[in-house]
Amino acid sequence: MFRVCVFCDNRLTRKENVTLRMKKVSPTIRDVAVEAGVSVATVSKYMNGTQRFSPAVEARLKEAIERLGYRSNPLARSMITGRTRTIGLAILDISNPHFTNVVKGANRIALQHDYTLLLVDTEENQARERSLIEALAQRVDGLIVSSRMPDEESQWMLDLNKPLVLLRRSPGLPIPSVGIDNRLSTYMLARHLLNLGHRRIAYLGFGQARINDERIRGARECLDEAGLTLDVHDAHAPTAKAGEQACSRVMLGPQRPQAVICYNDLIALGFMKEAASLGFKLPRDVSVTGIDNVPYGEYAAPALTTIDIQSEKMGELAMQKLIDGLAGRSDAEHSMFEPRLIVRESTAACG
Amino acid sequence: MFRVCVFCDNRLTRKENVTLRMKKVSPTIRDVAVEAGVSVATVSKYMNGTQRFSPAVEARLKEAIERLGYRSNPLARSMITGRTRTIGLAILDISNPHFTNVVKGANRIALQHDYTLLLVDTEENQARERSLIEALAQRVDGLIVSSRMPDEESQWMLDLNKPLVLLRRSPGLPIPSVGIDNRLSTYMLARHLLNLGHRRIAYLGFGQARINDERIRGARECLDEAGLTLDVHDAHAPTAKAGEQACSRVMLGPQRPQAVICYNDLIALGFMKEAASLGFKLPRDVSVTGIDNVPYGEYAAPALTTIDIQSEKMGELAMQKLIDGLAGRSDAEHSMFEPRLIVRESTAACG
DNA sequence: CTGAAAGCGCTAACAC
DNA sequence: GTGTTAGCGCTTTCAG
Numbered sequence: 001m002f003r004v005c006v007f008c009d010n011r012l013t014r015k016e017n018v019t020l021r022m023k024k025v026s027p028t029i030r031d032v033a034v035e036a037g038v039s040v041a042t043v044s045k046y047m048n049g050t051q052r053f054s055p056a057v058e059a060r061l062k063e064a065i066e067r068l069g070y071r072s073n074p075l076a077r078s079m080i081t082g083r084t085r086t087i088g089l090a091i092l093d094i095s096n097p098h099f100t101n102v103v104k105g106a107n108r109i110a111l112q113h114d115y116t117l118l119l120v121d122t123e124e125n126q127a128r129e130r131s132l133i134e135a136l137a138q139r140v141d142g143l144i145v146s147s148r149m150p151d152e153e154s155q156w157m158l159d160l161n162k163p164l165v166l167l168r169r170s171p172g173l174p175i176p177s178v179g180i181d182n183r184l185s186t187y188m189l190a191r192h193l194l195n196l197g198h199r200r201i202a203y204l205g206f207g208q209a210r211i212n213d214e215r216i217r218g219a220r221e222c223l224d225e226a227g228l229t230l231d232v233h234d235a236h237a238p239t240a241k242a243g244e245q246a247c248s249r250v251m252l253g254p255q256r257p258q259a260v261i262c263y264n265d266l267i268a269l270g271f272m273k274e275a276a277s278l279g280f281k282l283p284r285d286v287s288v289t290g291i292d293n294v295p296y297g298e299y300a301a302p303a304l305t306t307i308d309i310q311s312e313k314m315g316e317l318a319m320q321k322l323i324d325g326l327a328g329r330s331d332a333e334h335s336m337f338e339p340r341l342i343v344r345e346s347t348a349a350c351g
Numbered sequence: 352m353f354r355v356c357v358f359c360d361n362r363l364t365r366k367e368n369v370t371l372r373m374k375k376v377s378p379t380i381r382d383v384a385v386e387a388g389v390s391v392a393t394v395s396k397y398m399n400g401t402q403r404f405s406p407a408v409e410a411r412l413k414e415a416i417e418r419l420g421y422r423s424n425p426l427a428r429s430m431i432t433g434r435t436r437t438i439g440l441a442i443l444d445i446s447n448p449h450f451t452n453v454v455k456g457a458n459r460i461a462l463q464h465d466y467t468l469l470l471v472d473t474e475e476n477q478a479r480e481r482s483l484i485e486a487l488a489q490r491v492d493g494l495i496v497s498s499r500m501p502d503e504e505s506q507w508m509l510d511l512n513k514p515l516v517l518l519r520r521s522p523g524l525p526i527p528s529v530g531i532d533n534r535l536s537t538y539m540l541a542r543h544l545l546n547l548g549h550r551r552i553a554y555l556g557f558g559q560a561r562i563n564d565e566r567i568r569g570a571r572e573c574l575d576e577a578g579l580t581l582d583v584h585d586a587h588a589p590t591a592k593a594g595e596q597a598c599s600r601v602m603l604g605p606q607r608p609q610a611v612i613c614y615n616d617l618i619a620l621g622f623m624k625e626a627a628s629l630g631f632k633l634p635r636d637v638s639v640t641g642i643d644n645v646p647y648g649e650y651a652a653p654a655l656t657t658i659d660i661q662s663e664k665m666g667e668l669a670m671q672k673l674i675d676g677l678a679g680r681s682d683a684e685h686s687m688f689e690p691r692l693i694v695r696e697s698t699a700a701c702g
Numbered sequence: 703c704t705g706a707a708a709g710c711g712c713t714a715a716c717a718c
Numbered sequence: 719g720t721g722t723t724a725g726c727g728c729t730t731t732c733a734g
Contacts, residue, residue, distance in 0.1 A: 026512055028727055039705040044729055054703065069510065074489050075435070076727035078426050079710045086469075086490070094445075094454055095646070103445050107472050116487065118437075119470040121458050136467065138425050139437070159420065161377060240650060269650040295446070299591060299620040301652020379711055390721045395713055405719065427711035430726045 027068040036064035047072050087322060088140035090120045090133050091167075092148065096238065096266065097294035098311045099146070102167065105315025106144060113323050115141075122147075124237075130156065137162050142322045144315075148210055163325040165318045168210060169334050176325065178318045178335045180309040182211045185339040186218035186261055189289045189307060192341060193259040194226055197350035198287060202231040202257035204246055204267055206238045212263065215291070219261055231255060235267050243270025251275055251286065258286065258350050265290035265297045265306055272300060272346060283348040293342055302345035310337045378419040387415035398423050438673060439491035441471045441484050442518075443499065447589065447617065448645035449662045450497070453518065456666025457495060464674050466492075473498070475588075481507065488513050493673045495666075499561055514676040516669045519561060520685050527676065529669045529686045531660040533562045536690040537569035537612060540640045540658060543692060544610040545577055548701035549638060553582040553601055553608035555618060557589045563614060566642070570612055582608060586618050594621025602626055602637065609637065609701050616641035616648045616657055623651060623697065634699035644693055653696035661688045 029047075033040045038057060045051040046061045053061070064070070078084045087110050091099045107117050120136050122129045129147060134156075137143055142163035147154070151172030157164060158173070166177035186203070193201055203219050205212045220230050233250050235242040243266060250260060250271075262268035268290030272282055280286055282302055290297060290306040297304030314337060321331055380398075384391045389408060396402040397412045404412070415421070429435045438461050442450045458468050471487050473480045480498060485507075488494055493514035498505070502523030508515060509524070517528035537554070544552055554570050556563045571581050584601050586593040594617060601611060601622075613619035619641030623633055631637055633653055641648060641657040648655030665688060672682055 029729095030727080040728080041705055041707095041730080042703090045704090048729080050729090051703075057704080071485070071489060073727055075426055075429050076710090077729075079430060079712090079727080080729045082710085084426070094451055094458070095448075097446075097448070097451075100445055100448075100451055103470075104472065107445070107470075108474075111483075116490070117470055117472075119454075119458075119468055121455065121468075123459075132462075134422070138422060139467070240646065269647070273650050273654075295591065296620070296647035296650065299624050299647065300650050303624075380713095381711080391712080392714085392722075393720060396720090399713085401713095402719075408719080424711050427726090428713075430711080430728090431713045433726080 026073070027070045029070075029072065031068055032061070032064050032070045035068060036060040044072075083141050084139060085114060086116045086118050086140045087319065088118045088120065088133075088136040088143040090122060090129075090136060090143060090145045090147070092122055092124050092146050093238075094119070094121045096264075097296065098264070098292045098309070101294075101311035102146075102315035102318070105312035105317075106319040107315070109316050109319035109323065115323065124148075133157075134160065142326055144318045144322055148208060150210065163322055165322045165325070167314065167318060169336070171334075174332060176321050176330075176332045176334070178314050178321065178337070179211075180314070180337045180339055182214035183218035183221070185291055185307045185309070186215045187222045188218075188339060188341050189261050189291070190219040190222035190230075192305070192343070193261070193287060193289070193347065194222065194228075196259075196287065196347060198259040199228060199350070200231070200255065200258045201228065202233060202250055202260045204233045204235055204243070204250060204260055204262045204271060206236075206242075206263040206267065207234045209238065209263065215261075215263065231257060235263065238264050238266060240266045240270035240273075243267035243272075244274040245270075247271045247274035248278060251278060251280065256286075259347065260286060260288050262288065262290050265292040265294040265304060268304055268306070268346070269297065269300050272302070272304070283346050284351065287347040287350075289347060291339075298344070300346075305344045305347040306342050308340040308342050310340075313337065377424070378421045380421075380423065382419055383412070383415050383421045386419060387411040395423075434492050435490065436465060437467045437469050437491045438670065439469045439471065439484075439487040439494040441473060441480075441487060441494065441496045441498070443473055443475050443497050444589075445470070445472045447615075448647065449615070449643045449660070452645075452662035453497075453666035453669070456663035456668075457670040458666075460667050460670035460674065466674065475499075484508075485511065493677055495669045495673060499559060501561065514673055516673045516676070518665065518669060520687070522685075525683060527672050527681075527683045527685070529665050529672065529688070530562075531665070531688045531690055533565035534569035534572070536642055536658045536660070537566045538573045539569075539690060539692050540612050540642070541570040541573035541581075543656075543694070543698065544612070544638060544640070545573065545579075547610075547638065547698060549610040550579060550701070551582070551606065551609045552579065553584060553611045555584045555586055555594070555597055555601060555611055555613045555622060557587075557593075557614040557618065558585045560589065560614065566612075566614065582606060586614065589615055589617060591617045591621035591624075594618035594623075595625040596621075598622045598625035599629060602629060602631065607637075610698070611637060611639050613639065613641050616643040616645040616655060619655055619657070619697070620648065620651050623653070623655070634697050635702060638698040638701075640698055642690075649695070651697075656695045656698040657693050659691040659693050661691075664688065 029040050029043050032043045110117050137160040144165045146167035151170050164175050169179045223230050235246045290304050293306045293308035380391050380394050383394045461468050488511040495516045497518035502521050515526050520530045574581050586597045641655050644657045644659035
């Protein structure tokens with residue numbers, strides 16, 4: 001018993017016949033081969049541009065593919081080639097505009113090289129992080145990972161057997177990475193505030209971040225040189241909400257600071273909003289700075305003084321490094337972007 | 352000639368031997384089968400929990416898998432099952448916090464159902480949109496798509512042969528969708544402004560968006576009832592930058608509005624910043640509203656009055672619909688979220 | 703230039 | 719309970 005092929009009006013084997021019962025099927029390389037009267041190998045070579053063809057065959061192939069609407073199955077292809085043309089990107093929180101920009105930059109470069117981005121948002125959830133990334137690693141050619149896990153606990157990443165790029169400095173791991181000079185960032189901010197005449201300077205950090213210590217160190221170094229000490233506080237999350245919540249603790253305590261360096265822009269934005277609610281006039285009563293240069297610091301009131309860490313460029317470079325690695329041009333170094341101070345209205349001379 | 356298996360100390364066929372030359376290999380189901388002294392079918396069933404086993408076999412499997420660090424290859428699995436446990440999400444611009452929230456919501460539900468998210472950011476690029484989405488469709492079980500393409504030109508989406516959910520109302524397409532009541536949104540905003548005593552009300556839209564017309568209509572309807580007309584302007588992009596650029600045109604023209612309804616929050620934020628630069632006091636000189644309720648409208652000055660369109664819930668529902676569809680519980684309807692007015696400080700009584 | 707055939711790593715009948 | 723076997727859709731030698 002024979003049936004007519006839904007695609008090509010040719011006869012089918014029993015197995016192919018089954019296909020007809022499925023709701024919707026895509027034509028396979030065999031359908032094209034039959035339709036064009038060539039072998040599957042020929043179709044494959046044509047699809048991959050591996051070879052040249054006689055005009056006759058080429059025309060028939062072209063038409064058959066067009067008529068059937070054939071698109072080769074990337075999964076089957078990947079099984080053989082071992083490559084998926086997909087890159088995994090694991091970030092801590094897509095809600096944070098810093099990471100949004102990283103994604104944007106990474107995505108742009110990926111697209112340029114015909115890679116697709118597989119995104120995983122670990123939602124700052126340390127527990128799930130590892131299993132999510134391990135699952136991700138199985139479906140991609142390489143990964144870019146942002147994680148809070150200490151280097152010593154990140155050895156398992158090496159067992160993923162996939163090219164990796166980290167979004168942080170990781171001296172303890174033989175993995176290329178990109179990041180920013182955190183120490184210099186806060187050093188610059190502290191210097192800026194000292195120049196404005198501030199003496200009582202506080203730092204509102206986020207202790208769970210691996211880079212928090214570096215940021216504290218930078219600010220401390222700068223203040224030390226001036227014989228001052230840094231008043232360190234902690235927000236419980238790297239978010240605006242957390243900045244709001246921490247504000248009264250910082251501003252209504254015994255040692256009210258003249259200026260506050262925040263771990264990032266989100267905390268700074270929340271801090272400023274709450275400070276205004278508490279009746280402080282900014283920047284007159286307190287200068288505030290962030291780090292990241294997220295797009296909306298510019299639209300806050302007062303507009304936020306911050307450090308541009310070039311998030312988008314960071315994503316671009318991370319992706320470029322990974323793709324280079326995939327192409328054999330390995331580069332196991334750490335690349336550090338230079339922080340750039342953006343002075344806006346949230347910092348002013350101490351009065 | 353025999354060689355010893357890197358994983359299991361057992362003998363290898365010629366083919367398996369080749370494997371040794373590759374840089375890094377992952378063990379296959381066969382390695383596990385050999386190591387545990389069972390058949391590949393048994394390993395497969397164990398991995399999928401399809402069946403129960405004798406304690407002896409189970410123990411050996413467990414140990415072999417552990418020792419080899421075996422993880423089953425999802426690609427090979429997908430080839431057979433026809434499912435990838437991956438959902439594609441195509442959005443217009445990850446930089447827009449509205450979409451960020453959609454991603455967040457969609458991702459959360461996907462994770463809950465053990466799906467992974469494949470993200471494509473079309474970057475508002477109409478030309479690449481189609482090919483990007485077609486490529487995406489090949490690697491996923493279903494897609495959520497946000498696009499500016501008119502329904503009439505979106506027929507090709509039906510040929511993707513994949514379950515789909517659209518992030519917009521598409522009466523011309525037999526595809527389930529989620530969105531918001533755009534007409535009601537601007538109607539509510541206009542009503543709010545009328546209540547505050549404003550009479551000269553402008554709309555700063557984004558003409559390329561499919562929903563722009565609906566938003567105009569809503570505001571018009573409301574003003575009509577009061578015998579007023581809407582002054583319509585256009586921004587060239589749905590971004591803060593574009594809002595800034597459009598501001599002087601709106602505010603320094605002959606018919607200066609008392610209130611401006613912006614297409615979205617980003618345009619509104621840019622507009623407010625520029626208006627302040629031009630010397631206007633907000634909201635005294637002009638009331639401004641946005642739509643989307645992006646997280647940072649709250650931290651702008653003045654804090655932005657807006658419409659909450661529940662972006663994150665939208666992402667959640669879109670994903671839930673898709674997953675339901677994948678599970679056979681189809682639901683081809685359009686779900687509309689109710690707009691909710693959030694009054695902050697950017698709108699005030701007309702003085 | 704074109705085709706035949708051997709699998710990639712895994713699952714799904716179907717035997718035993 | 720466990721094993722055998724036939725492919726999923728495609729690429730890739732290797733002949734002709």
